[in-house]
Amino acid sequence: MKLNLSIATKPALYIVIGIASALFILLKVDPLLIYFQQQPAFFFDRFFIGQHLNMPGGTGQLIALFLGQFFVAQFWGSVLFAALLMFGTYTQMLFIKTIKPNNYALLLSLFPIIAASLIVLDYNTDLQHIINLIAVLWFSILHLGLSKKINSISSLILFVVLNLTLFHLFGGTALLSFSLIILLNQIKLQKPKQSVVLFATIIISSTAILLLYTNFSAYINIEKAAKGLFYETNNIQTIVLLALMFAFNPLLSLISTITKGAKKQQADIALKNNPLKFTVAYLLPLLLLIVSYLLVPVNPEKNKIQIQQLASEEQWDQVLEKAKTVVSDQRRDFFQINRALYHKGQLLENGFAVQQWYGEHGLILTPYYNSKVLMLCSDLYHDMSFIKGSLHWAYEAQTKYKLAPNVLQRIVTENLILDNLKVAQKFNHILSKSIIHKDWTEQMQTYIDGEKPFDSKLSKYASMPLQRNGYSNTQHPEYDLIYILTEHPENNMALEYLLFHAMLRHDLAMVAQYTPLLETQNYNHIPKHIEEALIMAKTIKSDLQVDFKTLKISVETQKNFNDFTRMLMQHKREKNVTQAEIQQKHGNTFWYYITFISPISTKRSFNESTL
């Protein structure tokens, strides 16, 4: 029995594409990081769905949100992504065969598909681009298929209806791409007059749709409408890939209009009898796909996002491991590393092993807040059981991230701890409409209803409420820490952060003032960096008294200080000791930080702007 290569090959091709795509996103990208970065949420709620359907492109956005939430599970997210790309490939091939049956449909299909896959390397772009591409292709197939059976006027009317529908459902990029495809495909080069009419109709109707829609819609302006998906991104690579994706099919349409193609029956026979053509038609595209996936570099942001994601799951050991391999210039990465150091009991012992380039602004983020650090501000205060502070920042985050699950969860837990049960109930109810978070909300509901006491984690956060009302100090968070310690001198995180913050700011008086609290928190020795700060403080102010009852500054540290001072003098005066040599011996000290790293000493400024 002869094997029908066509029947056997095609499913195999899709399977290979699917597996390659799944492995690409699983190993090179990591869908969990996409989920973490974007926090997509889809709620089976009429108001949530209705809000999206009101806006141009809202349907595409809804679909992207629905699919994107499954990225939380790495395996299933990869499978979903693969399925989407397989479907996209199939659609693309169908479109190519509609406009111009030929042997190389698969090869051609993979260009936009590869572009679509590579876009996810930009962790900030959701699946709308793939969904939009698929939508454009189906609408084009529909129009081109029906146009053959109706007259040209009906075809134009159909175009306008489809274009309007496509714009409302999927936005400006879809409108533009569809218009170009139809325009370039339907131009009759042999009949210039007809082409001019067609050209004019398509251009005018597309422009009219954009203008009239934005004129009567309060939801979108002309710029946003016209730019579509391009409006959402500043990443040059993403913009280029988007342009390739959506320009590809119009270009194909133009080529198909200009050139003639082989008939289908002849194409199949030609392939069967020609191994070279078979290779080019089927094997080369797969090779192209696999090589693209292998060769494309990993986004350098991946490791940084991983630090954030690991910190969000309190995987502190892994955060510190990752920190060793990442050179970051983002203060939020320093922030997480410092959190990890604290949770591993290392902040006051090895905090300066990390080059604290941002000084105190890499420890507490509130003085320079922007949309990227709002939840981090909440995270820190949540850690510290400063629940009201945490809640404030969660509300700020909600203005930017609306229904992001991590924000909603924080609002639920903080209000639950503060006994604002109505608010906790409301947000828990909203989150319960997501299939991903249903289990979590059911557990929370038992707490809200008083059916169960808090678990140990929640109990811990609820154990240090602030009773005395005052005002928080966003610009000088050290006063908030003092405030916390006044009511709860047992709050270890507040103490360690206060001391480290003071060191980062060179406030040695504050270090000296609050160090005795270490005794009340049952420390059995003075942490290394505190010793270093106190020794330096005594050098500046020799009569400085620190009221310790049981703790003593070690002789070892004093010796190290003397050595550091000697090396420093040699470095500055005799120039026979390099900074690298000092770093090698004393890099992990407060003294090295204050001399060579501190932004106060080095007068370094950073560009992160407030919003």
Place this chain on the structure above:
Amino acid sequence: MNRPCKMTKKHIYIIETIIATLLIAVVIFTFISLVHLPKKFETSSNQVEIFPDYTNITVPLNIAPLNFEIKHKGNKHIAVFSNGNYNFKVKSKKGQISIPARKWKKLISKNNPQQYSVDIYTQTNDKTWQKYPSIQNVISADTIDSHIVFRHIDAGYILWGDMGIYQRNLENFKKTPVLLNKTTDNNCMNCHTFYKNDPSKMLIHLRGDPSGTLLFNNGEVSFINTKTDYTMSAGVYPSWHPNGNIVAFSVNLINQKFHTAGNEQINVYDRASDIITYNIDKNEVSTSPLLSTKSLENLPNWSPDGKYLYYISSDASSPQIKTENVKYSLLRIAYNETSNTWGETDTLLRASDTGKSISFPEVSPDGKKLIFCMADHGYFTIHRTSSDLYIMDLETFEYKPIDIANSEYTESYHSWSSNSKWFLFVSKRVDGLYSNVFFSHIDENGNISKPFLMPQKHSSFYQSSTLNYNRPTFIKEKVKARSYQLSQKAFNRVINTHFDEKVDIDALSGATQIKN
């Protein structure tokens, strides 16, 4: 030659089958839709619990259906609506009663009914029916203004995301945007104000970039900058003079602080504030030495005859007083429109007498009453749990709390309807966080009805809504300005205003020249 298509027996059979199927479907559907009251039921002595609480209220005859949810658990629920002459039933499995609009309209507005009742039946799990005591609501012949305009904002305080000014038709459920910040580069927008509840004249502030005040005046939009070299800020809280050509604004240096404990999130206060006026025709900002002092003059509100400007003021000159804890008194100053001159100030209610801080004075359009807020301190009462509503008789200057409207949560941002028969306010009583709109009726004797929550198409709306209704205001009809018209103007060059040369700057106590 084409022959006409003949209908064969087969075609006729198919058509008949389709028609018969449709008829049967209609009959079945009609039968299913019929609601039968239970013949046997137990009468409960407990009041029915519904949300929103639409019991013992007074409703205007042009309000949208008051859909609600029955809170009692059951397999089936039936609500019977009746006004004595007309009745209808609504059934629901989940307890969500959605009232058909036509039937509702007939119930409350045809033949001028005085009241309507609602009887609720609930079938419990053991298949027995409970009937609750009837709900009796009054129908007022006083109509309510057809629309309200408000800003939707999140619960954040420093930052903002999507924000917009919206209008809601109170006669149905239609909510449409007036202006969204999606179309103005995501800036901040606020302080939408209308001339005598008339949307043909309105203004909206934009903050951030672009920044200015959009003024819509009988079809024309202009974008103005009310900040001058002699005033500490652009105009903030506005009030239209009844002549339609002057707008009083406050100018403020605003701060905010966040609480570390307690049930309030934030305290918004002014380091300094004054009152100015803006003359639209002259494009001129002016003030008076009596309105720009070292005290904190704020929240101007014109009387409907334009003869008085009501406002609040606090003496912040004492170093013992922290500005974040000041208490405001209620004052008014006479104004002569013809000569553009001001009279003397008159303190109507002192903070020292009440022990509280007065805020947001709003005179009724008929000039007879004034509603204001009082809270433990400050003027930005939307963040004060202690904020309650009070009403003052402007003939006797006696005042009293509107106990029926007040709750343990914040009440603030009140607004009068154009006929002075209804007022709205916001309250955070629904969930303790978000401000929602309530309406109350006030009759000629000053009796105020129990407030009712603004109805929504779906009674579950308030469970899911995470937006505040900020500064809702009654308007008599739909906003005339088009969103596109407003947003496009925001990107034009702003028109700068000039300061009135006739104002003797030295006569002012210097408060207006405080730099930010």
